[in-house]
Amino acid sequence: MKFDIILAGVGGQGVLSLAAIIATGAMKDNLKVRQSEVHGMAQRGGAVLSHLRISDSEISSDLVAKGTASLIISMEPLEVLRYVDYLSPDGSVVTASEPFVNIPDYPDIEVIYGKIKKLKNHKIVESLELAKKAGTSRAANMVIIGAASSVLPVSAGSLQAAVEELFSSKGKDVVDINLKAFALGAE
Amino acid sequence: MAEKVLLGDEAVALGAIHSGLSNAYGYPGTPSSEIMEYLIKYSRKTEKIHASWCSNEKTAYEDALGVSLAGKRSIVTMKHVGLNVAADPFINSALLKINGGLVIVVADDPGMHSSQDEQDSRFFADFAKVPCFEPVNQQEAYEMTGEAFEVSEKYHVPVMIRLVTRLAHSRAVVVTGEEKEQNRMKKAEDKNTWMLLPALARKQWVTLLGKYEEFKKDSENSPLNPLYLNPDFKKYGVITTGLGKNYYLENMPELSDKPSHLHVGVYPIPEDKIKKLAQHAEKIIVIEEGYPFLESRLRGILKQPVEIEGKMDGKVPPTGELNPDNVRPALGLPVRKALAEVEQLPGRPPQLCQGCPHIDSYNAIKGALASYSESVVTSDIGCYALGALPPYSAIETIICMGASVGTAKGAAEAGLKPAVAVIGDSTFYHSGMTALVDAVAADTPMTLVILDNCIVAMTGGQETIVPTSKLESVIKGLGVDPAHIKTIVPLKKNHEENVEILKKEIAHEGLSVVLSVRECIEETKRRLKKGKGNK
Numbered sequence: 275m276k277f278d279i280i281l282a283g284v285g286g287q288g289v290l291s292l293a294a295i296i297a298t299g300a301m302k303d304n305l306k307v308r309q310s311e312v313h314g315m316a317q318r319g320g321a322v323l324s325h326l327r328i329s330d331s332e333i334s335s336d337l338v339a340k341g342t343a344s345l346i347i348s349m350e351p352l353e354v355l356r357y358v359d360y361l362s363p364d365g366s367v368v369t370a371s372e373p374f375v376n377i378p379d380y381p382d383i384e385v386i387y388g389k390i391k392k393l394k395n396h397k398i399v400e401s402l403e404l405a406k407k408a409g410t411s412r413a414a415n416m417v418i419i420g421a422a423s424s425v426l427p428v429s430a431g432s433l434q435a436a437v438e439e440l441f442s443s444k445g446k447d448v449v450d451i452n453l454k455a456f457a458l459g460a461e
Numbered sequence: 462m463a464e465k466v467l468l469g470d471e472a473v474a475l476g477a478i479h480s481g482l483s484n485a486y487g488y489p490g491t492p493s494s495e496i497m498e499y500l501i502k503y504s505r506k507t508e509k510i511h512a513s514w515c516s517n518e519k520t521a522y523e524d525a526l527g528v529s530l531a532g533k534r535s536i537v538t539m540k541h542v543g544l545n546v547a548a549d550p551f552i553n554s555a556l557l558k559i560n561g562g563l564v565i566v567v568a569d570d571p572g573m574h575s576s577q578d579e580q581d582s583r584f585f586a587d588f589a590k591v592p593c594f595e596p597v598n599q600q601e602a603y604e605m606t607g608e609a610f611e612v613s614e615k616y617h618v619p620v621m622i623r624l625v626t627r628l629a630h631s632r633a634v635v636v637t638g639e640e641k642e643q644n645r646m647k648k649a650e651d652k653n654t655w656m657l658l659p660a661l662a663r664k665q666w667v668t669l670l671g672k673y674e675e676f677k678k679d680s681e682n683s684p685l686n687p688l689y690l691n692p693d694f695k696k697y698g699v700i701t702t703g704l705g706k707n708y709y710l711e712n713m714p715e716l717s718d719k720p721s722h723l724h725v726g727v728y729p730i731p732e733d734k735i736k737k738l739a740q741h742a743e744k745i746i747v748i749e750e751g752y753p754f755l756e757s758r759l760r761g762i763l764k765q766p767v768e769i770e771g772k773m774d775g776k777v778p779p780t781g782e783l784n785p786d787n788v789r790p791a792l793g794l795p796v797r798k799a800l801a802e803v804e805q806l807p808g809r810p811p812q813l814c815q816g817c818p819h820i821d822s823y824n825a826i827k828g829a830l831a832s833y834s835e836s837v838v839t840s841d842i843g844c845y846a847l848g849a850l851p852p853y854s855a856i857e858t859i860i861c862m863g864a865s866v867g868t869a870k871g872a873a874e875a876g877l878k879p880a881v882a883v884i885g886d887s888t889f890y891h892s893g894m895t896a897l898v899d900a901v902a903a904d905t906p907m908t909l910v911i912l913d914n915c916i917v918a919m920t921g922g923q924e925t926i927v928p929t930s931k932l933e934s935v936i937k938g939l940g941v942d943p944a945h946i947k948t949i950v951p952l953k954k955n956h957e958e959n960v961e962i963l964k965k966e967i968a969h970e971g972l973s974v975v976l977s978v979r980e981c982i983e984e985t986k987r988r989l990k991k992g993k994g995n996k
């Protein structure tokens with residue numbers, strides 16, 4: 275089994291904690307994992323990209339090859355389009371619906387949705403609304419993991435355990451809100 | 462034995478701790494910063510080692526030399542361009558009889574994710590004639606660090622570990638080993654091996670050349686340079702270095718034959734192994750991350766009996782980072798079909814954060830220069846380099862750490878006036894101070910604006926070596942006329958006042974320094990958030 279994921283978004287949207295949770299979950303299921311990210315300049319509103327590779331055998335490259343990703347997970351719809359050439363012929367997309375407009379030439383959002391909807395397997399998720407319902411808009415990335423959980427080769431239990439682990443130092447309330455966000459996304 | 466998920470950087474740090482590390486020094490620089498961050502955290506928690514940031518890479522390296530002199534193990538970390546700064550002590554220290562193990566870790570940035578060039582540090586190791594280890598994954602990063610210390614003490618030389626961004630910043634499981642005890646203090650025995658007086662250095666140079674022959678022998682025998690020979694397939698063979706190996710292995714299942722393959726993980730280059738490979742191949746494809754370091758050695762000048770392909774003939778891309786896709790043409794593999802093509806999209810470059818103090822500083826500088834038909838604003842390395850982009854377009858040069866000061870001085874002395882230099886607080890301490898002393902000596906008509914955001918922001922918020930409260934006394938101490946040292950607070954509401962202060966200092970026919978002081982808002986947020994709230 276080999277499952278390659280491209281994770282995308284804008285600096286500050288929690289893309290890297292999203293990657294960390296899936297990676298931790300996969301390891302709980304005894305899978306091998308490699309996760310690559312570029313930090314540094316990306317903290318300031320720039321595009322963020324992380325490659326996450328999951329397999330039951332050794333993984334050589336930290337980077338996903340074009341045309342081989344099983345899944346793109348994005349916290350932002352425009353960012354999906356930047357990486358569609360990574361998708362394998364039957365790859366899927368799970369993305370937050372909310373545009374993050376911090377550039378003057380941001381395209382018409384309907385055009386972006388239209389292009390995503392043309393892809394074979396796609397899910398556009400109202401992550402902000404669901405996160406607020408869970409208790410805080412900051413849990414939007416947990417909604418997205420929930421939404422992706424049916425496609426991921428990682429058990430829901432392991433993903434939830436990873437969410438708990440990441441937030442445990444912040445108290446039970448924070449853990450519960452994030453688990454609720456995960457559950458709402460998974461519905 | 463335990464399993465840990467670690468970044469490549471962190472694997473080096475833990476490898477060093479487990480090898481009996483005593484002291485660690487460095488200067489922040491993407492992608493190397495996480496090595497020191499791990500070590501500093503460890504030292505605060507356990508108090509077992511000393512780990513601290515330094516003013517620059519040169520001072521960091523010299524601190525490490527002192528530790529070696531005392532017989533203990535030390536590590537120095539930096540990004541590739543940092544080695545340019547540390548080159549003087551690094552190259553010269555190869556002639557010393559290193560006492561406690563000294564390992565220098567340099568993280569290169571092919572693809573320039575966060576750098577101004579893509580120089581390849583293997584050339585520096587070669588220039589200094591010291592061994593260089595190049596891991597391809599986190600496990601190797603951990604293990605090679607231990608081996609580097611052993612080699613350093615065995616041969617009494619500094620040893621380099623070369624990382625690249627993609628390894629430094631990627632995570633995987635590392636199986637860790639035993640923790641070794643630290644060395645006891647034991648001063649170097651023969652001071653003649655630590656004083657590079659010409660008469661002594663000449664002897665040391667001969668000694669180093671002798672050691673180099675040993676390094677070459679070790680390279681030939683090292684399992685880190687594995688050679689696989691396939692006598693049944695001679696059409697081509699492959700040499701990989703660094704992450705080139707990973708991308709080769711990734712594509713190997715698609716190759717119809719299994720070519721002979723040499724991977725080089727430790728330098729100097731194992732020449733005999735290359736000769737053996739050449740006997741088994743009519744053509745050699747070289748896939749290396751970085752400059753064509755090994756390839757250029759293979760090619761030489763005269764015609765070769767074996768055909769060579771790689772970066773120098775464009776079969777492998779000569780610029781940027783390697784990846785599993787761009788090595789395929791050299792291996793004769795077609796481009797993979799993707800589900801969809803990427804269309805032309807608007808970019809999303811990094812930007813100054815909303816509310817960043819640099820925005821108000823740049824607005825004030827632009828306001829102060831508005832009445833001049835000609836002027837120059839030189840800038841430097843840090844977040845404020847983003848002031849190059851619209852809507853600010855406020856600066857005209859970005860070269861290397863500290864260069865803003867000297868460049869403005871030279872421009873002013875050539876008649877290009879008014880000349881304003883902007884530099885961050887940490888960059889100023891790194892290598893702006895000495896240039897300011899030059900400007901003091903000449904009383905050059907220029908204005909230096911120090912953008913003091915009270916932190917090393919671009920690399921993730923390390924503490925500046927000297928706190929803001931001391932900056933003014935440092936400037937005075939360097940000899941700047943106190944009448945022309947001004948402090949402003951870069952805020953929108955102070956704009957008019959700041960423009961007036963800057964105008965006056967820019968008009969002054971001599972050196973002036975304006976301190977523009979306000980904390981990085983990301984740092985303010987981090988401070989307020991520490992320990993509470995959802996991330």
Ligand code: SF4
Pocket residue numbers: 318812813814816817818819844845914918919981982983984
């Ligand atoms: S990190 Fe700090 S200094 Fe850098 S752009 Fe943001 S606010 Fe400005």
